[in-house]
Amino acid sequence: MTVEANPATAVAPVDAGAVKxxxxxxxxxxxxxxxxxxxxxxxxxxxxxxxxxxDTTVLSGAIGSVFLVGYTIGTIGFGMCxxxxxxxxxxxxxxxxxxxxxxxxxxxxxxAGLAAMRFLTGVGGGGELAVGSPYVTEVWDRERRGxxxxxxxxxxxxxxxxxxxxxxxxxxxxxxxxVYLFSLAPALVIVALRLRLDESPRxxxxxxxxxxxxxxxxxxxxxxxxxxxxxxxxTGFLIFTALAYAFYSMAFYIPAYVVRHYGLSPTSGAMIVxxxxxxxxxxxxxxxxxxxxxxxxxxxxxxxxxxxxxxxFLWWGFDWPLAIFCLFAAAGGFVINFEWTLGVxxxxxxxxxxxxxxxxxxxxxxxxxxSIAAPVVTQTxxxxxxxxxxxxxxxxxxxxxxxxxxxxxETRGVEIPDRFEGHAKEANRAxxxxxxxxxxxxxxxxxxxxx
Numbered sequence: 001m002t003v004e005a006n007p008a009t010a011v012a013p014v015d016a017g018a019v020k021x022x023x024x025x026x027x028x029x030x031x032x033x034x035x036x037x038x039x040x041x042x043x044x045x046x047x048x049x050x051x052x053x054x055d056t057t058v059l060s061g062a063i064g065s066v067f068l069v070g071y072t073i074g075t076i077g078f079g080m081c082x083x084x085x086x087x088x089x090x091x092x093x094x095x096x097x098x099x100x101x102x103x104x105x106x107x108x109x110x111x112a113g114l115a116a117m118r119f120l121t122g123v124g125g126g127g128e129l130a131v132g133s134p135y136v137t138e139v140w141d142r143e144r145r146g147x148x149x150x151x152x153x154x155x156x157x158x159x160x161x162x163x164x165x166x167x168x169x170x171x172x173x174x175x176x177x178x179v180y181l182f183s184l185a186p187a188l189v190i191v192a193l194r195l196r197l198d199e200s201p202r203x204x205x206x207x208x209x210x211x212x213x214x215x216x217x218x219x220x221x222x223x224x225x226x227x228x229x230x231x232x233x234x235t236g237f238l239i240f241t242a243l244a245y246a247f248y249s250m251a252f253y254i255p256a257y258v259v260r261h262y263g264l265s266p267t268s269g270a271m272i273v274x275x276x277x278x279x280x281x282x283x284x285x286x287x288x289x290x291x292x293x294x295x296x297x298x299x300x301x302x303x304x305x306x307x308x309x310x311x312x313f314l315w316w317g318f319d320w321p322l323a324i325f326c327l328f329a330a331a332g333g334f335v336i337n338f339e340w341t342l343g344v345x346x347x348x349x350x351x352x353x354x355x356x357x358x359x360x361x362x363x364x365x366x367x368x369x370x371s372i373a374a375p376v377v378t379q380t381x382x383x384x385x386x387x388x389x390x391x392x393x394x395x396x397x398x399x400x401x402x403x404x405x406x407x408x409x410e411t412r413g414v415e416i417p418d419r420f421e422g423h424a425k426e427a428n429r430a431x432x433x434x435x436x437x438x439x440x441x442x443x444x445x446x447x448x449x450x451x
Contacts, residue, residue: 020139027132028155035159044176056256061379070119072368074126079361082131098124099187106177130361137348138202149345150289157278218420236347236363238404244371249394280333288341296412297346298405305398308335312395316388349411353418
């Protein structure tokens with residue numbers, strides 16, 4: 001099966017130049033904050049485990065999966081709401097919600113409360129990708145769209161590095177709870193910026209076209225009856241299964257692993273590896289976007305995925321000295337963020353503006369359903385083989401990404417569609433009926449007059 005690229009069904013040319021940079025910055029800062037709230041959990045696991053007297057693998061595994069359940073629900077739910085209520089509104093709701101919940105995590109007194117807060121944090125955080133990435137996709141032209149999404153995604157490793165800095169400055173003197181309370185500061189800055197946003201011009205143009213033609217907006221129930229829509233969701237599912245699983249199978253484990261294996265301090269030495277991982281990720285996001293625009297999305301993604309499997313096997317397959325382990329961490333971060341950038345822009349390009357956030361949300365959300373098991377599977381395998389071998393085994397998941405791209409068509413340089421294809425044809429037929437010439441040669445117009 002080959003999933004063909006959507007034919008462009010644009011409703012009208014739109015000028016997004018005025019809002020392109022503002023939207024990209026607002027979405028990028030949201031992604032920055034998303035990285036912060038994910039990373040501070042991984043960094044604080046050793047400290048929380050000591051206070052709550054539980055094993056670190058329980059916090060990294062079981063509660064890591066609880067977080068991903070919430071993230072999956074948020075990705076799907078916010079994606080659908082992004083098409084229903086608009087990109088601007090739902091981005092604001094997302095950051096307010098999980099910003100407050102992250103801060104409230106500082107008040108928990110046990111594992112159950114921690115699990116509840118992480119679940120709710122995941123729900124809000126899931127909206128950043130499901131709404132923010134369609135938003136950015138729609139304000140960049142087809143020649144530079146990969147760069148725009150790559151720029152947005154580069155803020156994820158920056159958020160990761162920022163969380164390391166905050167953790168290093170705050171945790172030693174104030175404890176792990178203060179790290180969560182600090183999340184209110186970046187959240188308020190992002191909310192203030194998002195209050196100044198305009199709606200996506202492309203999405204607004206589609207809504208105006210629907211009103212002008214008195215057309216009904218496509219719903220998920222109708223969309224899933226379309227074979228093309230189902231095929232594109234399948235493609236997105238295969239790609240995001242690999243992206244999410246590969247990341248979460250090790251993201252919550254790296255700091256604790258370094259602390260145990262190399263005998264480093266939880267608040268200082270263990271920051272070296274995560275920092276290098278994200279420096280590599282920063283390069284991967286920016287280079288991935290540029291390569292996607294110059295060469296294409298599919299072939300580079302497949303090649304780097306194969307290389308990535310080899311990197312993961314070597315990285316976690318041997319007992320390396322710390323310096324070599326750090327170099328592999330940078331390479332691993334490059335691979336993961338390179339693939340995430342191309343995957344995000346590619347899957348967004350598969351769906352029309354009318355239902356883009358919904359299609360993307362379901363693609364990423366279904367992929368995340370598989371990733372929910374990643375921390376627990378790693379925890380289970382670690383009990384038998386060790387953490388390093390458990391993460392090494394997870395590298396096999398990149399095969400699903402290769403399959404996803406292999407059954408799909410290239411989208412580089414193809415104009416993204418605006419209307420759902422079936423509804424666009426129906427609207428065009430309605431327009432032709434309205435303007436069909438009468439017997440005397442005149443044509444009718446919508447207000448009942450003739451011309």
